[in-house]
Amino acid sequence: MAVLVAVLAVFLLCLLVLVRFYAVLKTGSKCRPGTKGPVAVLIVAGSGGHTSEILRLMECLSAAYTPRHYVIADTDKMSEEKICAFERSKPPSHSESQFTICRIPRSREVHQSWCSSIISTLNALRYSLPLVFRLRPDMVLCNGPGTCVPLCVAGLLLGILGMKKVLIVYVESICRVQTLSLTGKILYPISDYFVVQWSSLRDKYPKSIFLGRIV
Amino acid sequence: MKTVFVTVGTTSFDELVESITCAESVQALKARGYERLVLQVGRGSLLPAADSCPHVRLEAFRFKDSIAEDIKQADLVISHAGAGSCLESLCAGKPLLVVVNDKLMDNHQLELARQLHMDSHLLYCTCSTLTETLRTMDLSVLQPFLPGQPKLFANFLDKALGV
Numbered sequence: 001m002a003v004l005v006a007v008l009a010v011f012l013l014c015l016l017v018l019v020r021f022y023a024v025l026k027t028g029s030k031c032r033p034g035t036k037g038p039v040a041v042l043i044v045a046g047s048g049g050h051t052s053e054i055l056r057l058m059e060c061l062s063a064a065y066t067p068r069h070y071v072i073a074d075t076d077k078m079s080e081e082k083i084c085a086f087e088r089s090k091p092p093s094h095s096e097s098q099f100t101i102c103r104i105p106r107s108r109e110v111h112q113s114w115c116s117s118i119i120s121t122l123n124a125l126r127y128s129l130p131l132v133f134r135l136r137p138d139m140v141l142c143n144g145p146g147t148c149v150p151l152c153v154a155g156l157l158l159g160i161l162g163m164k165k166v167l168i169v170y171v172e173s174i175c176r177v178q179t180l181s182l183t184g185k186i187l188y189p190i191s192d193y194f195v196v197q198w199s200s201l202r203d204k205y206p207k208s209i210f211l212g213r214i215v
Numbered sequence: 216m217k218t219v220f221v222t223v224g225t226t227s228f229d230e231l232v233e234s235i236t237c238a239e240s241v242q243a244l245k246a247r248g249y250e251r252l253v254l255q256v257g258r259g260s261l262l263p264a265a266d267s268c269p270h271v272r273l274e275a276f277r278f279k280d281s282i283a284e285d286i287k288q289a290d291l292v293i294s295h296a297g298a299g300s301c302l303e304s305l306c307a308g309k310p311l312l313v314v315v316n317d318k319l320m321d322n323h324q325l326e327l328a329r330q331l332h333m334d335s336h337l338l339y340c341t342c343s344t345l346t347e348t349l350r351t352m353d354l355s356v357l358q359p360f361l362p363g364q365p366k367l368f369a370n371f372l373d374k375a376l377g378v
Contacts, residue, residue, distance in 0.1 A: 034378030049299050060369035064378045139376070169372070174363070175298040177326040193375060195368065198330065211371055213363035 017160060024159035028192030031165045033138035038066045042137035042155075045072050046145020051079040053173060054143050055086045056215040068099040069135050073106035073147050102131055106147060117146070125150040132158060132166070139167035144183045156190055171195040172208075174215050180205070216272070218251040219244060220289035222282060224297040227259035231314050234342040235293065236268050243349035245270055253285055283307070291354070296328040301337065305360035311337040312352065314345055336360045 033039050043058065045051040051072075058068070068087075072079045080101055087099050104127040105120070124147065132140075132154035140155045142148035148170075155166035170191040172184050177198045180188065188194055194208045202210035221235055232254060234240060244252065254275040256262055263275050279285070283303070286292055292304040293312045304311045313328045332339040335358040340348040372378070 029375075032375075032377030034373065034376035039376060039378060052299075056363070057365050057368055060365040061372070062369070062378065064373075167376070171368070173298075174302070175324060175327045177330040179323065179326070181323075193372075195371075197363070209371070211367045214365050214368040215363045 020160045020162070021156075024156065024165065025190065025192075027159075027165055028167060031167055031192070033167070034064060038064055039139060040067055040069070040135070040137045041065050042069045042071060042132065042135060042140045042151065044140065044142035044145060044148040044151055045070050045079045045083060046076075046143070046147060049175070050143055050145045050173065051076075051082050053215045054141070054171075055082060057141070057143070057171060058086065066098065069137060070099065070101045071131070071147065071151060072101060072103055073145070074103040075106050102135075104128055104131065104147065104150075121146070121150055125153065128154045129157070133163075136164050137166060139169055141169045141171070142183075142187075143171045144173045144181050146183055149183060149186055152187055152190060167192045169193045169195070171214070172197060172201065174198075174213060176201065216251045217247075217249045217290045218253060218288055219249045219291045219293060220253045220255070220282075220285045221293045222255040222285075222300050223257045223259065223295045224300050225257055225278075226295070226297075227257050228295050228314075228316055229256075229259045229261050230316070230318070230342045231293075231295065231345075232256050232259055232261045232263065234314075234345045236263050236273070237346070239346045240349055241268055241271055243346055247349070249291065253289070255279070255282060255285070296325050298324050298327045301328055301331060305331070305336055306362060308359065310354045310357055312348065313337050313339050315339065315341050317341050331360075334358065 043054060045054055070083050083101060105124050128150035132151060140152055142152065152168050155168055159165045168191040170184065170187045172180060172195065174197045176184065178200055188205060196202055196205065196208045196210055197213050199210055202208050223231060251272040254263065256275055256277055262277065263273060265273050267273065286304055286307045286309060289309055291312065292309045293314060294300040294304060296313050296315050301311065301313060315325065328339065331337050335356060338348065338352055
């Protein structure tokens with residue numbers, strides 16, 4: 001009897017999570033944090049090319065996107081410098097707006113095998129969850145480094161638990177013309193806005209948004 | 216002095232270094248009026264000495280923090296198919312010849328170079344066709360590459376989020 005109750009409880013819990021999952025995904029277009037004041041952004045900078053591309057996107061965002069929390073992989077030396085230089089270059093009207101830089105373990109090195117990728121992603125999730133729960137951003141902006149998967153999952157979880165709807169905005173790298181990156185494929189179903197930079201990708205992925213080349 | 220800048224990015228591409236410094240290629244470059252050849256050779260095993268190539272002024276180095284200055288000084292950039300090198304050269308408004316490493320199969324970076332070639336922003340060849348391409352290429356067919364517009368993304372996001 002006890003076993004039956006336990007099984008039933010687990011089943012109901014799973015059902016509840018699924019229903020919440022679906023509900024959270026559906027509320028993306030209705031979620032308009034900008035109408036209530038500044039928008040807190042979590043920006044996932046990767047390394048090298050990813051960081052340069054995401055900073056290009058940040059260039060044109062207004063001071064309404066404040067505060068800005070940058071997340072970088074702990075093995076990444078270059079990105080911190082680039083981010084600080086970028087924030088310093090902002091016009092004086094932005095100077096009161098604040099930014100922070102947080103480090104988490106890298107979830108996947110280039111050429112790492114699938115199996116060990118999963119383990120290190122789980123490890124990265126251990127750090128991502130407390131970070132996202134503490135910062136409670138209105139949106140996560142990312143463009144492809146593996147590090148963004150656990151952070152987006154943490155954001156999704158915040159929504160599933162009913163604590164806060166975190167918008168997931170994914171911009172596929174300009175390098176991707178015909179196929180999505182692995183991260184893109186994973187985040188396509190769970191992102192609220194999925195932006196691609198070549199029309200050939202928009203044709204293949206109906207949910208995606210094509211604004212032309214934006215970096 | 217008309218300059219050609221060759222870059223292989225963070226990897227190695229000995230075959231390109233070899234092909235561009237061979238007598239036939241140098242001859243083709245000379246015929247087009249290029250007199251200076253600057254090579255960024257990355258992790259490759261070849262680092263040609265300055266006097267190894269008669270008829271041109273040759274400089275070679277492995278890495279620099281930034282190759283922006285080398286690109287700026289060049290009249291022609293010859294690059295591997297890496298997205299970063301391609302975009303940096305095109306954004307600097309330099310004519311670009313991309314040499315594909317056909318020994319690297321299934322390299323997703325090729326996607327971008329191929330597309331940019333289809334849109335006439337760059338020329339495209341392999342090491343085995345490099346000399347021939349240098350002889351026959353017509354740089355006047357290249358279309359200028361306009362920078363992307365992050366403003367469009369900002370406008371979209373403002374609208375979607377109600378900012």
